[in-house]
Amino acid sequence: MSAYVLGFHDIDKTRIALAGGKGANLGELSSVPGVRVPDGFCVTTDAYLDVVEREPSIAALIEALSGLRADDREGIAAACARLRAAIEHLPVPEPIRNDIVARLGRMGGENVPCAVRSSATAEDLPSSSFAGQQDTYLNVRGADAVIDAVRRCWASLFTDRASAYRVRNGFDHRAVRLAVVVQEMVFPEAAGIMFTADPVSANRAVVSIDAGFGLGEAFVSGLVNADNYRVRAGRIIGTKIAEQTKELRARPDGGTEEHPVEPARQNAQTLDDARILRLETLGRAIEAHFGAPQDIEWALRDGEFHILQSRPITTLYPVPPAADGKNHVYISYGHRQMMTDAFAPLGLSFFELLHDKLGRTAGVVAGNRFYKDVSAELTSFWARPATLKSLDQVDVLMAGALRAVLKREDFTASLARGRTSMLDFGAGGPLPIVRQYLKLAREDDPGVVPALIAHTEKTVERLRREIAGKSGEELFAHIEADHEVLAELTFDPRSVAAAFLGIQSVNWVNKHMKAWLGVSNAADAVAQSADHNVVAAMGLDLLDVADVVRAHPDIVRYLETAGRDTFFDGLAAFAGGSAVQAAIEDYLRGYGMHCAGDIDLTRTRWSENPTLLVPLLLSGVRNFPPGERRRKAERGRAEAERAMNDLLDRLRKLPGGARKARKAARKMSLIRHFIGYREYSKHSLLLRYEIYKRALMDEAAKLAARAVITAPEDVYYLSIGEFRDVVRTGDLDPELIERRRAEHETFRKLTPPRVITSEGEVISGEYDAGGLPDGALAGIAVSSGVVEGRARVILNIAEADVREGDILVTVFTDPSWSPLFVSVKGVVMEVGGVMTHGAVVAREYGLPAVAGVEGATSRIKDGQLIRVNGAEGYVEILPDPSAAVAHGGPEFRRVSIGAREVPGRNREHPA
Numbered sequence: 011m012s013a014y015v016l017g018f019h020d021i022d023k024t025r026i027a028l029a030g031g032k033g034a035n036l037g038e039l040s041s042v043p044g045v046r047v048p049d050g051f052c053v054t055t056d057a058y059l060d061v062v063e064r065e066p067s068i069a070a071l072i073e074a075l076s077g078l079r080a081d082d083r084e085g086i087a088a089a090c091a092r093l094r095a096a097i098e099h100l101p102v103p104e105p106i107r108n109d110i111v112a113r114l115g116r117m118g119g120e121n122v123p124c125a126v127r128s129s130a131t132a133e134d135l136p137s138s139s140f141a142g143q144q145d146t147y148l149n150v151r152g153a154d155a156v157i158d159a160v161r162r163c164w165a166s167l168f169t170d171r172a173s174a175y176r177v178r179n180g181f182d183h184r185a186v187r188l189a190v191v192v193q194e195m196v197f198p199e200a201a202g203i204m205f206t207a208d209p210v211s212a213n214r215a216v217v218s219i220d221a222g223f224g225l226g227e228a229f230v231s232g233l234v235n236a237d238n239y240r241v242r243a244g245r246i247i248g249t250k251i252a253e254q255t256k257e258l259r260a261r262p263d264g265g266t267e268e269h270p271v272e273p274a275r276q277n278a279q280t281l282d283d284a285r286i287l288r289l290e291t292l293g294r295a296i297e298a299h300f301g302a303p304q305d306i307e308w309a310l311r312d313g314e315f316h317i318l319q320s321r322p323i324t325t326l327y328p329v330p331p332a333a334d335g336k337n338h339v340y341i342s343y344g345h346r347q348m349m350t351d352a353f354a355p356l357g358l359s360f361f362e363l364l365h366d367k368l369g370r371t372a373g374v375v376a377g378n379r380f381y382k383d384v385s386a387e388l389t390s391f392w393a394r395p396a397t398l399k400s401l402d403q404v405d406v407l408m409a410g411a412l413r414a415v416l417k418r419e420d421f422t423a424s425l426a427r428g429r430t431s432m433l434d435f436g437a438g439g440p441l442p443i444v445r446q447y448l449k450l451a452r453e454d455d456p457g458v459v460p461a462l463i464a465h466t467e468k469t470v471e472r473l474r475r476e477i478a479g480k481s482g483e484e485l486f487a488h489i490e491a492d493h494e495v496l497a498e499l500t501f502d503p504r505s506v507a508a509a510f511l512g513i514q515s516v517n518w519v520n521k522h523m524k525a526w527l528g529v530s531n532a533a534d535a536v537a538q539s540a541d542h543n544v545v546a547a548m549g550l551d552l553l554d555v556a557d558v559v560r561a562h563p564d565i566v567r568y569l570e571t572a573g574r575d576t577f578f579d580g581l582a583a584f585a586g587g588s589a590v591q592a593a594i595e596d597y598l599r600g601y602g603m604h605c606a607g608d609i610d611l612t613r614t615r616w617s618e619n620p621t622l623l624v625p626l627l628l629s630g631v632r633n634f635p636p637g638e639r640r641r642k643a644e645r646g647r648a649e650a651e652r653a654m655n656d657l658l659d660r661l662r663k664l665p666g667g668a669r670k671a672r673k674a675a676r677k678m679s680l681i682r683h684f685i686g687y688r689e690y691s692k693h694s695l696l697l698r699y700e701i702y703k704r705a706l707m708d709e710a711a712k713l714a715a716r717a718v719i720t721a722p723e724d725v726y727y728l729s730i731g732e733f734r735d736v737v738r739t740g741d742l743d744p745e746l747i748e749r750r751r752a753e754h755e756t757f758r759k760l761t762p763p764r765v766i767t768s769e770g771e772v773i774s775g776e777y778d779a780g781g782l783p784d785g786a787l788a789g790i791a792v793s794s795g796v797v798e799g800r801a802r803v804i805l806n807i808a809e810a811d812v813r814e815g816d817i818l819v820t821v822f823t824d825p826s827w828s829p830l831f832v833s834v835k836g837v838v839m840e841v842g843g844v845m846t847h848g849a850v851v852a853r854e855y856g857l858p859a860v861a862g863v864e865g866a867t868s869r870i871k872d873g874q875l876i877r878v879n880g881a882e883g884y885v886e887i888l889p890d891p892s893a894a895v896a897h898g899g900p901e902f903r904r905v906s907i908g909a910r911e912v913p914g915r916n917r918e919h920p921a
Contacts, residue, residue: 410775
């Protein structure tokens with residue numbers, strides 16, 4: 011067996027390093043019973059390595075390419091052109107040439123027509139697909155022509171597109187090597203592509219087949235349209251016939267050429283029904299062999315299907331597990347909790363531990379994210395409307411997707427049934443919560459929330475004292491036991507009732523002010539600067555730190571480049587450094603447990619890396635004068651007071667107005683006293699997470715010191731149980747960490763769907779955009795007001811650079827984003843609803859906000875002038891960024907109270 015050339019029967023999926031993704035898959039296909047694969051061989055990566063990479067001049071050119079940035083298009087193009095030219099002129103050594111000629115002889119002689127295709131080691135893999143980035147040559151005839159095509163395939167590893175892709179996705183140019191597949195050419199009457207999962211809906215139960223006359227490259231390249239057939243379990247459920255006026259055929263002397271399709275065939279169905287069903291059966295057999303949905307290239311010749319390639323479909327989101335044979339519907343927990351990123355395994359297991367102690371399931375895990383099975387809720391006559399109503403408050407698109415599912419009688423007829431999780435109220439059931447709710451509503455005691463917060467923080471201080479000094483098994487046992495305390499706090503009827511009372515009071519005010527006065531979202535103004543909102547205070551308190559920093563220009567410059575490990579040490583070199591350090595440390599004691607995606611225990615907290623706070627802190631330094639924290643708080647309280655007085659005055663003028671005003675005043679008072687507590691439960695969890703993590707990372711450091719793991723952060727890829735076992739035994743499979751790390755990186759890149767079924771189908775909800783201005787981006791109105799400004803598209807809070815007057819556009823926000831809200835005048839989010847964190851904080855700060863704007867971060871460009879309508883729920887992209895209003899003088903914000911206006915901040919655009 012040659013080191014340079016291997017036949018397909020010498021190759022399987024274990025030989026990717028030699029044959030590349032395409033070659034390895036073809037080797038696997040050749041062994042599947044009933045699958046016809048045209049004969050061929052693979053010129054291995056050893057040949058590429060010996061001919062290309064070991065040539066000193068080529069190595070130097072690759073080194074030059076490696077130093078370029080992904081956005082340097084001209085530099086990449088020039089470097090790639092030099093590389094390709096150099097490779098295409100390399101001599102092919104006699105041993106490699108002789109092996110290729112010998113293999114061609116076994117296929118039928120040197121002049122057998124061949125397809126010559128690139129096969130990269132990072133191509134056609136389950137975790138990533140480089141498909142189509144390197145070259146393919148069809149109908150190549152003669153040994154010299156085949157060898158030349160092999161050389162050009164090697165060169166195609168350095169096309170502009172492939173090189174830029176590697177740079178952008180962090181692949182080393184030397185880490186990706188190229189094999190070349192040489193395969194007997196099939197001259198088909200029809201060819202196409204088959205997906206064993208619907209590429210549009212992702213439904214694994216549906217096979218989608220594209221078919222056209224002649225060579226399949228005709229419609230792959232966009233030369234012609236193809237028929238499409240959709241098949242489910244041996245039944246054709248959809249057929250779309252394309253008009254085909256051209257087809258691609260092989261030329262007798264090599265290469266391909268276009269031919270007109272005769273009129274009688276132009277509108278004919280390419281494959282008859284029997285062949286469509288045969289192809290589905292073949293596709294399912296191939297999928298079963300590979301164990302995953304496949305993207306399959308096929309060709310029909312002389313009535314037989316030949317398989318030219320099969321690769322995994324890498325864009326599909328994993329299907330949540332279900333083993334009962336019933337249909338299931340899952341909703342994304344992350345979309346409800348403003349954390350759609352993938353969890354690391356340690357974070358997943360902590361979340362599961364918490365829910366286990368609560369007597370609930372954390373949900374099913376798919377793509378390292380949590381999904382909740384709502385099949386039982388959808389089949390329950392009483393839980394269904396309550397579930398949909400609840401989701402309308404959190405994510406309208408999710409609720410809309412569930413309503414779309416309910417219209418599919420064939421699917422819902424087989425929905426799994428069971429006990430709905432809406433019955434989870436803790437050991438005492440719902441009655442204690444109801445009693446506390448009625449008591450709190452009747453008494454309206456402003457001391458309730460401070461007392462609840464004080465009780466929780468006493469338990470945190472006790473945890474901090476008791477966990478000190480614990481290690482090993484004693485530490486893990488203590489953390490598990492403390493989750494019992496967490497469960498008690500979570501189910502405390504007084505605490506649950508207090509949070510619910512604030513939310514219901516907001517709903518009551520919005521509903522009745524709309525009915526009585528025609529005022530929409532009236533509670534938005536009432537809730538500004540409400541009591542005890544820890545998330546809103548987080549942003550305001552950072553302004554006090556900004557006041558300390560602002561007095562020292564040298565420290566401002568230092569913070570722009572400060573490093574994580576020397577952050578506080580560096581401050582000591584500056585006058586005022588001790589004062590700044592004290593202010594930052596005081597802030598971190600109160601809020602250092604927060605960070606982006608903080609419900610994943612493995613995320614780096616502000617207390618672990620204070621540089622994460624720097625962009626937020628510097629925004630406060632640059633955008634505001636001293637004392638802004640006090641002014642903002644006072645302004646918010648004054649606006650809320652004016653809004654309440656205005657509403658109550660108008661109510662008193664109505665028939666029965668005195669009674670209506672008394673009821674409204676009581677509900678508004680409840681909002682002021684209780685709505686802020688809605689944000690505290692998560693903060694209280696993070697207080698404990700910070701303590702847990704510090705203790706656990708001390709254990710991880712000990713493991714690293716003993717060389718059980720390479721770095722302390724390796725434990726992020728273990729569950730809490732596995733971590734505990736490793737600490738106890740000192741044993742760890744070294745490949746487990748890398749396997750989990752690679753899997754997590756794959757999941758991290760996937761976009762999680764809001765709603766997915768057990769068939770893998772992604773269900774989308776829609777907005778009714780009928781009443782919106784032309785071109786407006788539909789969303790959910792979550793905080794009233796209309797404002798114009800410069801869009802600042804921010805995907806990573808660590809890179810936030812905003813100026814006062816900017817409008818934040820992002821995927822989602824969690825409490826860690828709150829300090830950024832003080833520097834913007836409007837918010838647009840792709841994910842969220844009326845009662846999610848970003849919406850609550852926007853209302854607290856009086857910022858117009860729209861949530862649930864699908865694709866906002868890609869459809870809105872950074873720097874564009876936009877108009878946010880937080881009252882009607884849409885965003886407009888304005889045509890001329892240069893026409894942005896120059897803001898100056900006193901700031902005002904328009905708050906709609908019926909036909910009147912309440913003066914406030916950011917008055918930019920009349921509604």
